[in-house]
Amino acid sequence: MSQPARVATTSSNLIELECSACGKKYDASQEQHLCTCGKPLLARYDLKRAARTFLLETLKDRPRNLWRYAEVLPGDPPVSLGEGMTPLVHAKRLGASVGLGNLYVKDEGLNPTGSFKARGMSAAVTRARQLGAKALAAPTAGNAGGALAAYAAAAGMAAVIVMPADTPSANVMECQAFGAKVVKLNGLISDCGKFVAENKDREGWYDVSTLKEPYRVEGKKTMGYELWEQFAGKLPHVIFYPTGGGVGLIGMCKAFDELEQMGRVGAERPRMVAVQAEGCAPIVKAWEAHQSSAQFFPNAATIASGLRVPGPLGDQLILSMLRQSRGTAVAVTDNEMLHAGRELASLEGILAAPEGAATVVAAHILAGSGWIKPHETVVLFNTGTGYKYSEAWQKAFEA
């Protein structure tokens, strides 16, 4: 491959932003948040142009982080800490226990700041800096705060992180370490989101709340591109995704659609399984009631702090993607997560976040019921490292 060809591959093909509900278009070269109709905007690319260089073969020369997918990401010099390209581990011993011969764990805990949140924040902070933002603010249920604080630090920007007062201590500590301003509220992430919305104009904050700005989902969609690349151009049959805000699930489905439009996959899609906690399961409740949007889940409580999102903004997108992919939604208890975390650790050497452990429980259920066939290729997403949940695991493993 000649050097000029290689250079050409690194340019973005971003055209515009489009409302995910009403289809209204927005200028991507300006700061944009929600559509006037109140729904999230999604980034649109010239995929015909992108397809010229977006090939398994050309990707081999690219940087070993998510910015390797430059054609289908917003441009600009990336704010990068080496996010993405996480291991896809063939979990043979766990697979034997679950009854699946082709079970894989995508270990997102090996991202900077220890979670998949790094992907979204790398993209969001990159764009925010380019668009002239000075101070970034976001609510968080846990890991997103640390990721925003880290990328803001790397970009030399101020960050304000608003979190529930009972967020795990590792999440508070990391935000302080990265020099962010931490605001603790007695409430849930939904209350924290309101706080950001109410104060951002007066304080001059750029609101990085997930789906309220259009680029975090772009960073997260690279999980889908990576599966395609790591499975050598194929997609798995089933994906289990721990679903709080659900943006990772939305992002992956967007990636698969883009891959199809570029001619890299056909119409086949992985069946998407949204995994939630019994103590906060708005998507599962809506799914079981055959609804197209979710109700606010009252008294949300679970040790899987990332799943404690009682009113996800992307509810309609998530539910529609579960339907379209012939997927499903499953709720599991905290106790089941703790047991499954121990199983995953002792069989595969992966210390997962409780959110990741939840997918193991769900896999047992759906393999046991026959919903998954034993030969199917199945991916469990461990969205974060277990080391940030030391308090929870300590109790579980000493018991």
Added chain:
Amino acid sequence: MSQPARVATTSSNLIELECSACGKKYDASQEQHLCTCGKPLLARYDLKRAARTFLLETLKDRPRNLWRYAEVLPGDPPVSLGEGMTPLVHAKRLGASVGLGNLYVKDEGLNPTGSFKARGMSAAVTRARQLGAKALAAPTAGNAGGALAAYAAAAGMAAVIVMPADTPSANVMECQAFGAKVVKLNGLISDCGKFVAENKDREGWYDVSTLKEPYRVEGKKTMGYELWEQFAGKLPHVIFYPTGGGVGLIGMCKAFDELEQMGRVGAERPRMVAVQAEGCAPIVKAWEAHQSSAQFFPNAATIASGLRVPGPLGDQLILSMLRQSRGTAVAVTDNEMLHAGRELASLEGILAAPEGAATVVAAHILAGSGWIKPHETVVLFNTGTGYKYSEAWQKAFEA
């Protein structure tokens, strides 16, 4: 590149083991530990044969973990959790503070189990399984225990981890999670090492103590190969390495020698800087006294648990490599580490282990003194994630 050529690259060229001191040779197809003269054995390869396929260009097709360097690693189906290929972050903001334009952080915290120890254990457990071991035992100052426990779990083998009673709680918890047997002793890693040595024969343990088996250093040397690959075939001018047992430093120097023998680099070498804690600095003391071996360091104490190695077995190798590379050795205080950890986090978004933060202190010292020129390419090794040192950082960041 044709398919057969690709397959050929994945075979090991391991020939034998050789004593690092007296040169005596040993059969690599048998379980081996120390030489009869008491010194560590090192793996030797047919590097002429390895050189045929070991090229920057052919490496592009390889798995994205350390097993991509198959020609110069022991063979066998690897026990892998996706170790290696960690980010090399250009630390521009920290570089401006230190006065170095080409300052990089190699972030080993993004390895499985959150530290560079994963590299050594992936190689050691792979070999131990192949050689028929049933139960693996090792002393640890902190992160090595978790790494051994994780790889043993992935391999379906038993593990016994012997650690000082005051090892950080995250290290105890992870070993329990991975299903290992944990033995806590009132003492230091040297006492734990004695415990393993005294009990291994009776208990039937395979001793995985660093340098007492020849393959952990093989896994760790891949840090040197990665620098060569990430700098596109060049080596940096200076490497700062937090030195407890010092096996990472020994391994990298071994990698550079192998690269030269394969014709991939010339005689030039990075100047190696061993960074230790004031409270446990046997190498620094020996270096400053121009000695070729180190004395046992009494009353070893530091928050950087990985540096709490009062009598490293590889002392002579480390000191000889510092000399040969025209490097040096620097000791820093715990308080300096904590300050530097905050600087690294707030300028670069990297929450390091105190061991990694120690290299920032040392870089300030040696850039300030003129020992490093402002244009030189300098790499700081962050050997582990800061999330496993929550207790230490929490206090530091709240102060």
